[in-house]
Amino acid sequence: MQSEVEEGEEKMNCTSPFSLDNVTVQASRPTAELEGEEPSTLLTVEALQVQPGEWVQLIGPNGSGKTTLVRLLTGHLGTGLHVQGQLSRGFAGEEEIAYVMQHPDAALVGSTPREDILMGLELRGLPAARMPQLLELALASTGLEALADRPIEQLSGGQKQLTALAGCIAGGAQVLVLDEATSMLDAESARLVLYTVRELHGAGTAVVWVTHRQEEWARGDRLIALQKGRIAFDGAIDDFYGGTDGCGAQSVCGAMGLPVPEIVQVGLHLRARGYPLQVLPLTALELAEEVGPWR
Numbered sequence: 563m564q565s566e567v568e569e570g571e572e573k574m575n576c577t578s579p580f581s582l583d584n585v586t587v588q589a590s591r592p593t594a595e596l597e598g599e600e601p602s603t604l605l606t607v608e609a610l611q612v613q614p615g616e617w618v619q620l621i622g623p624n625g626s627g628k629t630t631l632v633r634l635l636t637g638h639l640g641t642g643l644h645v646q647g648q649l650s651r652g653f654a655g656e657e658e659i660a661y662v663m664q665h666p667d668a669a670l671v672g673s674t675p676r677e678d679i680l681m682g683l684e685l686r687g688l689p690a691a692r693m694p695q696l697l698e699l700a701l702a703s704t705g706l707e708a709l710a711d712r713p714i715e716q717l718s719g720g721q722k723q724l725t726a727l728a729g730c731i732a733g734g735a736q737v738l739v740l741d742e743a744t745s746m747l748d749a750e751s752a753r754l755v756l757y758t759v760r761e762l763h764g765a766g767t768a769v770v771w772v773t774h775r776q777e778e779w780a781r782g783d784r785l786i787a788l789q790k791g792r793i794a795f796d797g798a799i800d801d802f803y804g805g806t807d808g809c810g811a812q813s814v815c816g817a818m819g820l821p822v823p824e825i826v827q828v829g830l831h832l833r834a835r836g837y838p839l840q841v842l843p844l845t846a847l848e849l850a851e852e853v854g855p856w857r
């Protein structure tokens with residue numbers, strides 16, 4: 563489906579995967595939910611650039627505009643929306659961006675995971691000789707080997723999500739955009755998916771990762787928080803948690819009503835009591851490494 567882009571300008575640029583300049587997305591007609599609120603602006607982004615190889619965690623409460631933003635970036639806005647402003651994408655063709663949607667059904671075209679992955683590779687025009695190896699790698703990375711020939715309609719929601727991700731992994735896109743890709747997965751599958759995407763990122767893939775799970779954040783990730791269709795925070799995770807009262811309640815995190823993870827709370831309390839923390843620990847291991855030298 564084509565989005566209704568009347569005044570929006572799309573450009574190619576070769577440096578950043580995504581660059582947005584004074585972009586707004588509005589509903590052409592008010593939805594039942596938005597009735598009476600003309601004009602119904604879903605998203606306003608004054609300036610946003612994603613750098614090559616960057617990992618961006620995109621967070622925000624329900625309805626804050628995360629899916630609208632990733633659909634805008636990936637060219638999947640759908641009908642009935644009006645875009646203004648300038649959006650640049652820094653890759654040559656659509657195949658360079660892989661989008662794992664929140665609901666995988668819309669993305670699956672094959673009748674089995676194997677067929678779906680192979681169809682994706684064919685679409686990308688990859689040489690037939692490379693396909694078996696890419697297929698096996700993608701199945702192994704997502705733990706889907708045993709389900710490769712099971713009809714898609716017999717897969718669980720999480721297994722379908724893994725199939726969609728396997729197709730993206732096999733295709734080797736330069737940019738991966740994942741919209742709550744782990745929300746339907748059990749803990750082990752979620753870990754496998756996160757690990758696999760982190761590996762791809764380590765090899766140079768830029769990643770935009772929409773998540774509600776703070777345990778999926780890692781040091782060095784860039785955090786973008788949306789609130790009511792606007793960017794409320796864009797920065798490092800430490801700054802997101804860095805509350806003035808030492809427990810995070812007055813931090814951006816607290817202001818957004820998100821819970822501060824326990825490990826981070828311990829770090830903030832230690833910092834407030836004057837303990838010298840080089841970094842705010844995000845994991846138990848990081849906490850142990852910070853306090854280890856104090857013995």
Ligand SMILES: Nc1ncnc2c1ncn2[C@@H]1O[C@H](COP(=O)(O)OP(=O)(O)OP(=O)(O)O)[C@@H](O)[C@H]1O
Nearest residue numbers: 589593604622623624625626627628629630631642
């Ligand atoms: N096609 C549309 N027409 C009108 N309004 C829409 C359309 N799509 C989304 N919206 C509205 O835009 C707002 C942002 O929605 P969006 O799905 O981007 O939020 P989100 O942050 O991804 O939410 P969630 O965490 O619940 O998935 C919501 O109020 C939603 O109802």
